Amino acid sequence: xxxxxxxxGAIKFELINPPSMMGTCHCSRCRKVGASTLVFVKKDDxxxxxxxxxxxxxxxxxxxxxxxxxCKQCGTSLGEAGSQQDSFPISAxxxxxxxxVRNTFHVFVASKPAWYEICDSAKQFQExxxxx
Ligand SMILES: [Zn+2]
Ligand SMILES: [Zn+2]
Numbered sequence: 001x002x003x004x005x006x007x008x009g010a011i012k013f014e015l016i017n018p019p020s021m022m023g024t025c026h027c028s029r030c031r032k033v034g035a036s037t038l039v040f041v042k043k044d045d046x047x048x049x050x051x052x053x054x055x056x057x058x059x060x061x062x063x064x065x066x067x068x069x070x071c072k073q074c075g076t077s078l079g080e081a082g083s084q085q086d087s088f089p090i091s092a093x094x095x096x097x098x099x100x101v102r103n104t105f106h107v108f109v110a111s112k113p114a115w116y117e118i119c120d121s122a123k124q125f126q127e128x129x130x131x132x
Pocket of ligand 2: 028
């Protein structure tokens with residue numbers, strides 16, 4: 001079991017199984033909400049423990065399509081926590097334990113800020129990965 005929570009502790013959730021993968025998105029939108037490194041979890045592996053009433057959802061206007069959830073009280077980014085998709089990304093920042101996966105890709109490297117240095121050997125894509 002891998003637990004996650006927001007900064008103020010109002011929201012807690014757990015992952016019944018480790019995430020399938022970890023990746024980092026360097027686009028400006030993920031950067032601004034502080035959720036660049038994401039882990040991908042299966043819907044059935046994700047369970048709220050408390051504080052679902054503190055979860056706010058931001059639905060962007062087209063062409064952007066990724067909704068973003070965060071804590072109403074402290075602003076912690078939760079990724080797409082609680083999505084109805086079969087698998088969805090949650091922010092690695094809000095995990096309280098080792099998710100047992102490591103970063104395997106970087107996307108939107110073309111948008112990466114100058115101050116961020118990629119220090120792993122994971123695959124890099126200028127925008128989206130091909131066929132993805
Ligand atoms: Zn909070
Ligand atoms: Zn992004």
